[in-house]
Amino acid sequence: MKKRTAATHEGTGPLMSDVARLAGVAVSTVSRALANPGRVNEETRQRIAAAAEQLGYTPNAAARNLRIGRSDIVMVVLPGPLFYGASQTVSEVLDGVDTELTKAGFHLLIANLDRDEDTERHILDLAFGGTVRGAIILASELPHHGNRTLSDAGIPIVSVLLDLTGKGVPSVVTNEREAMRAAAQRLIATGHRHFYFVAGPIGNFHDVERYGGLIEALDVAGLGEGAVRRFGQFYDFREGFACGSAAAAAFLALDERPTAVLCCSDDIAIAFMHTIRRAGIAVPEAVSVMGFDGAAVGEFCGPGLATIRQPTVDMGAAAAQGLLKAIAGEAALAERTVLPSEWLERGSTAPAPTPS
Amino acid sequence: MKKRTAATHEGTGPLMSDVARLAGVAVSTVSRALANPGRVNEETRQRIAAAAEQLGYTPNAAARNLRIGRSDIVMVVLPGPLFYGASQTVSEVLDGVDTELTKAGFHLLIANLDRDEDTERHILDLAFGGTVRGAIILASELPHHGNRTLSDAGIPIVSVLLDLTGKGVPSVVTNEREAMRAAAQRLIATGHRHFYFVAGPIGNFHDVERYGGLIEALDVAGLGEGAVRRFGQFYDFREGFACGSAAAAAFLALDERPTAVLCCSDDIAIAFMHTIRRAGIAVPEAVSVMGFDGAAVGEFCGPGLATIRQPTVDMGAAAAQGLLKAIAGEAALAERTVLPSEWLERGSTAPAPTPS
DNA sequence: AGGTGCATGGCAATCGATTGCCAACCCATA
DNA sequence: TATGGGTTGGCAATCGATTGCCATGCACCT
Known part of the structure; x- marks a missing residue:
């Protein structure tokens, strides 16, 4: 077989052996110089570094991973x-x-x-x-x-x-639960007694926690779970807008409408708020709306959307x-x-x- | 050295040689059976597949990549x-x-x-x-x-x-340029003669194309570049909201305001529209606003944001x-x-x- | 029965970097 | 000058899968 030289490389770049040859040392020395500088003479190290630089040498990741048994x-x-x-x-x-x-x-x-x-x-x-x-x-x-x-x-x-x-x-x-509880308590403190909760995907961790937080706040205030009406037809977090619109339609059809609406996500809240405002309901004067997530765009949707920002x-x-x-x-x-x-x-x- | 058996593997999983041993064939046969089924006896192939399955064998990617010289x-x-x-x-x-x-x-x-x-x-x-x-x-x-x-x-x-x-x-x-030209022409056709363009990052491909499309439309209509006022203090696509707000402030300060505002991105447009509406300007009655990108949320920002949706x-x-x-x-x-x-x-x- | 051909399986080299082990070497000290 | 301590460098095995090449074996044909 023909002996390979740097000039005959085709698909692949220069090898460590090429660097070694150019620097006039053994490949093991090159390897050590590159990985463990203390182990070789400074002058040699520089010569190797220069050779590597000149050749544009990049170690082959597969070979390295195979040998050391892990990847980055x-x-x-x-x-x-x-x-x-x-x-x-x-x-x-x-x-x-x-x-x-x-x-x-x-x-x-x-x-x-x-x-x-x-x-x-x-x-x-x-x-x-x-x-x-x-x-x-x-x-x-x-x-x-x-x-x-x-x-x-x-x-x-x-x-x-x-x-x-x-x-x-x-x-x-x-701390979703806690944050939701605190938010609900704030609403309770300002006079809200009837809540509407627009759920996320049923059984989803976020939905459980956020709804749970609301219930806790109601319990603490002695209001009980009857103070909240839950809307839950939301199956996927990607369908937030559709969910919010549907929830708003259901909300509008109610005889007695809650005064505070807590949504499981900002997407839901944005679509919800938009829809009820179109129907002539003043936010926040008649109804308060809150989302969850902290979407930046919420700032620009009608009245800025109150929300809880996750870090x-x-x-x-x-x-x-x-x-x-x-x-x-x-x-x-x-x-x-x-x-x-x-x-x-x-x-x-x-x-x-x-x-x- | 102690001969390794499947039982002594520690960090790593079973090897191809383990599969071979269990199936009673050579490693090369295993390799072929897995990669090139036609090359080995069907019965053997099944025995190998069963052995691999039983051992939970997964080929080592680094070794494979090294050998074949490429990754996936x-x-x-x-x-x-x-x-x-x-x-x-x-x-x-x-x-x-x-x-x-x-x-x-x-x-x-x-x-x-x-x-x-x-x-x-x-x-x-x-x-x-x-x-x-x-x-x-x-x-x-x-x-x-x-x-x-x-x-x-x-x-x-x-x-x-x-x-x-x-x-x-x-x-x-x-086709950003073309799309923007078409949109501008539509606005021109409905009577708009004075335009406001809120720029993206100066020199950015999108900004050049989108603004260029507007200019083309103006040229075709015989209006010339004087028909557009350009606001450009936008340095990064991540600052769209801030840019839109700033552009709106500048817009509000104008003595004679253009009737159509074309923004280089939806973020800009959303913040812009929000800001001027707050200042009492009716959209779209007094001013038309358009974005670019096709953000889904635009549907829910005041009047739905007209925009151009990129595929x-x-x-x-x-x-x-x-x-x-x-x-x-x-x-x-x-x-x-x-x-x-x-x-x-x-x-x-x-x-x-x-x-x- | 002998020969031909094709299908199948096995050996061993290979990919390229890493590293244990040992040899070579330098300087200093006795 | 000989010896010792300490440093630097080289050989060769190794990681695990792939594949060229060859050996084996079986079936079928004449």
Whole structure:
């Protein structure tokens, strides 16, 4: 076989052996110089660095990964396409994750649960085949296929947005229940006695927590669950606008209308508010409306939409940091990390109207 | 050295040799059975498949990539964090890309230009080091570092959203100029003679095209560039709301106000419309407002925001398909692929008011 | 029965970087 | 000058799957 020289490389770039030859040392020396500078003579190191630079040498990732038995890629498992409504929750979380991972020299791979079964197997292959070093889950289910589940792959996993501690996955969430309770209490304190809750996907963690918070506030105030009317035909977070419109139609048809409307997401709230205002109902004078998530655009929808802002970017960053720690073998992330959300007052809520 | 058996594996899963042993064949037979079923006896193939299944065998990706010299990962280069405004352009494009890639058995890795210089080098390493097989660019610049540019890495590249054919990168775009011209002509036809254009980032492809379309329409109508007043203090697409508010303030301060406002993005338009309506200007009766992008939430902002919807998902899918073809070595993608955008009428435009 | 051809399976080299182990070497000290 | 301590560099095995090449074996044909 012809001996390869730097000049004969075709598809591939220069190899470590090329760098070694140019620098006049052995490949092992090059490897050490690049990875563990203390181990070689400074002058030699510089000569090697110069040679690598001159050749435009980039180590082959596959070879490196194979040898050291791990990669520098982390995957994020999404429940479906990036959300298309007004809230950019998922995008913002991703940004937080990406920033931290990049800072630590890791790369981010997107995996999507919302495809066929075959895809789910591919996701598992990424983990079991050693392509990824860890996973961050934004879905309520761990990927699984046949009798294998992501958690069997032996890589660190962290959940964000949804609490998966029940499945043994450390999770980063916000205090949704508490925040909703506080918001409801504020409304109660300003005279509201009849509530309307527009639900998210039934059984979804967010819906359970947010509705739960409202109920807690009602209980504390001695109002009981009868003080709230629940509208729940919302099956997917991507259908927020449609849900909000439908909820508004149902609301408008009521004989006695509640004075405060709490929506499980901003998308719902935006469509809801728009629809009832079109029907001649004054917000917030006649009816107070509140969303959840903290969509920036809410500021510009009629009266600014009051909402609860999740610390999305920080949550993403926290999840990534936790994962990185787990990867480094340091103390695992606390089971559950709760980051505080923020109440955004804006203009869509007001004291309850005095009964005419 | 102790001979490894399936029972002694620790961090790693079962190997192909374990499968071979269990099935009573050689590793090469296993490899062929898994990759090239025709090459081995059906009965043997089934025995091997059963053994693999029983052991939960997943081939090691690094070893495979090293041997065959390529990976099944494609990277998407973003200009910054996923956009936080109301338009979900980037998210939607990503979804289109992801769907196609997944369908073809590829995975998607996110790379972000908006970090430090070191990060940009890491992006190049992904390409030069063989981690990724192709790249889709959503940024106006190709990643580069020192004297290396992404295009030197020898992997297929496709641009989407921005036209990079000038840099030799096949691009998938929409007919922004034409769409804007048509929209402006529609406004002219309904009596509008004075225009206000709120610019995007100066020099940005979108801004150039969209403004250019407006100018063309004015020219065709014999109105000339004097018929438009341009507001341009917008430096980044992430600052759309702030820009819209500022533009509205400037608009309100004018002695003679144009009757039609064309904004370079929906975010701008949403904030703009909100601000002038607060100041008592009726939209669309007194002033018509139009955005660009097709944000779903525009439907719910005051009168529905008229806009031009980019076929984002389709553009992403087209870009991915083009890239896959290039990877497969088939005829390269046509230099420039133009997908039609769609005019969304909604309620924020109307014939020009008759001068009082 | 002998020969030909095709289908199947196995050996071993290969991809490229990493690293344990040991040899070579330098300088300093006795 | 000989010896010792400490540093630097090189050889070769290794990670795990893939594949060219060859050996084996079976069936079928004359």
